[in-house]
Amino acid sequence: xxxxxxxxxxxxxxxxxxxxxxxxxxxxxxxxxxxxxxxxxxxxxxxxxxxxxxxxxxxxxxxxxxxxxxxxxxxxxxxxxxxxxxxxxxxxxxxxxxxxxxxxxxxxxxxxxxxxxxxxxxxxxxxxxxxxxxxxxxxxxxxxxxxxxxxxxxxxxxxxxxxxxxxxxxxxxxxxxxxxxxxxxxxxxxxxxxxxxxxxxxxxxxxxxxxxxxxxxxxxxxxxxxxxxxxxxxxxxxxxxxxxxxx
Numbered sequence: 660x661x662x663x664x665x666x667x668x669x670x671x672x673x674x675x676x677x678x679x680x681x682x683x684x685x686x687x688x689x690x691x692x693x694x695x696x697x698x699x700x701x702x703x704x705x706x707x708x709x710x711x712x713x714x715x716x717x718x719x720x721x722x723x724x725x726x727x728x729x730x731x732x733x734x735x736x737x738x739x740x741x742x743x744x745x746x747x748x749x750x751x752x753x754x755x756x757x758x759x760x761x762x763x764x765x766x767x768x769x770x771x772x773x774x775x776x777x778x779x780x781x782x783x784x785x786x787x788x789x790x791x792x793x794x795x796x797x798x799x800x801x802x803x804x805x806x807x808x809x810x811x812x813x814x815x816x817x818x819x820x821x822x823x824x825x826x827x828x829x830x831x832x833x834x835x836x837x838x839x840x841x842x843x844x845x846x847x848x849x850x851x852x853x854x855x856x857x858x859x860x861x862x863x864x865x866x867x868x869x870x871x872x873x874x875x876x877x878x879x880x881x882x883x884x885x886x887x888x889x890x891x892x893x894x895x896x897x898x899x900x901x902x903x904x905x906x
Contacts (some may be wrong), residue, residue: 752791
């Protein structure tokens with residue numbers, strides 16, 4: 660599947676601990692005498708990023724440029740999610756009036772052959788918009804899991820991810836090819852990593868994610884040469900912050 664240059668997010672309908680107080684234990688004991696049990700958990704919509712739990716997002720927390728996460732959270736709350744489902748997605752396009760991901764720049768006066776090729780193909784300033792109009796964003800689901808009440812996590816197969824998203828009206832990351840294990844598999848994968856992005860040819864594709872559903876679930880990332888070259892230039896800037904890694 661296509662690897663997209665965006666910022667990640669996840670939203671789940673999961674069991675969350677209810678707040679307790681100093682008298683909770685007394686209430687529990689009183690109910691136990693009556694053969695009842697105090698409710699300590701409830702199903703809640705929780706949204707977060709790879710590194711941060713953003714809680715319920717029902718309140719307008721000050722997320723600044725990332726205020727779109729409130730909208731995404733509320734969008735998922737309206738869906739008929741199964742208790743225990745967690746959706747993992749990539750957010751691409753624009754947020755807070757500017758591109759979600761930093762632009763990649765090319766020196767049009769460079770004599771480097773790579774720079775000249777990239778400039779001719781994509782221009783001086785490359786925006787990873789994925790076909791989104793200025794000021795808009797979209798989410799693309801790349802993974803779904805189900806967490807049972809016992810804490811056990813089950814991975815959805817890729818076909819199950821696509822089917823579930825179709826039911827809920829969500830987009831999935833584009834599928835590029837289905838490969839079988841053979842001698843030239845790596846070369847086939849490499850061929851899919853580079854070139855114009857299939858959703859928006861004004862920028863290069865970031866790369867691909869190679870998904871294995873059997874005998875065990877695994878996802879491997881492979882970035883394309885053009886993107887890696889541009890990212891290397893950008894990361895040389897001391898002021899650069901990789902939002903994909905920071906979020």
